[in-house]
Amino acid sequence: MMTTATVRVPATTANLGAGFDCIGAALSLYNEFAFTPIDTESLVIAVRGLEAARVNTDASNLAYQAFVKLYSRIDRSPPVIQLEIKLGVPLARGLGSSATAIVGGLLGANALAGNPLSLADIMQLAIEMEGHPDNVVPALIGGCRLAATAASGWAIADIPWHDSVVPVVAIPDFELSTAEARSVLPTDYSRADAIFNTAHLGLMVRGLETGNPEWLSAALADRLHQPYRQQLIPGYTDVERAVVAAGGYGMVISGAGPTLLALTTAERADAVATAMTDAWATHNIQAQAQPLPVDMQGAVCS
Numbered sequence: 001m002m003t004t005a006t007v008r009v010p011a012t013t014a015n016l017g018a019g020f021d022c023i024g025a026a027l028s029l030y031n032e033f034a035f036t037p038i039d040t041e042s043l044v045i046a047v048r049g050l051e052a053a054r055v056n057t058d059a060s061n062l063a064y065q066a067f068v069k070l071y072s073r074i075d076r077s078p079p080v081i082q083l084e085i086k087l088g089v090p091l092a093r094g095l096g097s098s099a100t101a102i103v104g105g106l107l108g109a110n111a112l113a114g115n116p117l118s119l120a121d122i123m124q125l126a127i128e129m130e131g132h133p134d135n136v137v138p139a140l141i142g143g144c145r146l147a148a149t150a151a152s153g154w155a156i157a158d159i160p161w162h163d164s165v166v167p168v169v170a171i172p173d174f175e176l177s178t179a180e181a182r183s184v185l186p187t188d189y190s191r192a193d194a195i196f197n198t199a200h201l202g203l204m205v206r207g208l209e210t211g212n213p214e215w216l217s218a219a220l221a222d223r224l225h226q227p228y229r230q231q232l233i234p235g236y237t238d239v240e241r242a243v244v245a246a247g248g249y250g251m252v253i254s255g256a257g258p259t260l261l262a263l264t265t266a267e268r269a270d271a272v273a274t275a276m277t278d279a280w281a282t283h284n285i286q287a288q289a290q291p292l293p294v295d296m297q298g299a300v301c302s
């Protein structure tokens with residue numbers, strides 16, 4: 001039996017504007033989860049890194065919940081384990097922290113159990129736990145991924161990300177939970193809004209594939225979630241204006257926010273990052289901004 005299963009899982013940015021609940025990309029920021037079977041009676045969880053105190057260390061821990069879920073799916077009792085979590089992805093910022101826990105727990109359990117489940121099985125379990133595919137799918141397999149329901153379950157498409165397109169994330173010092181950010185969304189939309197998002201999702205995909213500046217500058221727009229959520233993000237409009245003034249193609253909300261993500265070129269990435277933090281500073285909001293390349297590998301289990 002394996003001694004320790006260690007899983008490194010990337011952060012993710014979901015939605016990318018018009019791809020609400022269906023598109024996401026893995027980013028080069030990581031959480032790590034190490035699962036070690038131990039000969040004691042009870043679970044031991046230790047959490048280190050940024051905001052460690054925010055993560056619960058009892059059986060309700062989300063990574064442990066995912067660990068137990070996999071063992072339940074294969075009808076076996078989970079071993080008593082020590083779980084060590086190293087945090088590199090901030091919580092409740094729209095960077096897929098909960099998705100890293102779900103993917104980490106499922107992969108760690110599968111490794112300790114001798115890999116009984118396929119990647120497709122694990123992906124299905126992860127989507128079930130999270131409730132939407134756009135964080136867990138890229139967290140699991142990396143890159144930029146589009147997920148659509150299909151008769152067989154999910155059709156997952158790889159969206160080629162042009163080398164010239166650089167994501168810049170600005171992570172503010174305040175939080176916004178996914179639950180709260182979803183609670184402000186309408187239940188119904190107009191035909192015009194549906195057509196707008198259909199067109200802009202297609203244009204965004206083609207812009208990411210080609211790096212076409214005209215398409216990328218026009219594509220980063222949405223009518224399903226951003227108009228409602230930007231009210232929860234003070235300074236949103238000023239940060240967006242600063243991105244474009246610094247030469248960025250445009251800006252979207254990363255996942256459910258409040259992190260904001262700009263797309264630009266490598267030459268302009270540092271200027272865009274500075275412009276985002278400076279714009280937020282005028283609203284007395286401290287933010288960490290940096291170019292963050294797309295992670296093409298996904299979760300790595302060792």
Ligand SMILES: Nc1ncnc2c1ncn2[C@@H]1O[C@H](COP(=O)(O)OP(=O)(O)OP(=O)(O)O)[C@@H](O)[C@H]1O
Pocket residue numbers: 031055056061062063085087090091092093094095096097098099100101176177178179255256257
């Ligand atoms: N790295 C982690 N390890 C264990 N549990 C986690 C981790 N990150 C999040 N969680 C659990 O998931 C819950 C939701 O976390 P969080 O608020 O970060 O996720 P979210 O709002 O769904 O998405 P995001 O992190 O993308 O903003 C947290 O309260 C915590 O219990």
Ligand SMILES: N[C@@H](CCO)C(=O)O
Pocket residue numbers: 014015020021022094095096132134135178181182225255256
């Ligand atoms: N598509 C989800 C992603 C959450 O990270 C949302 O925007 O609510």
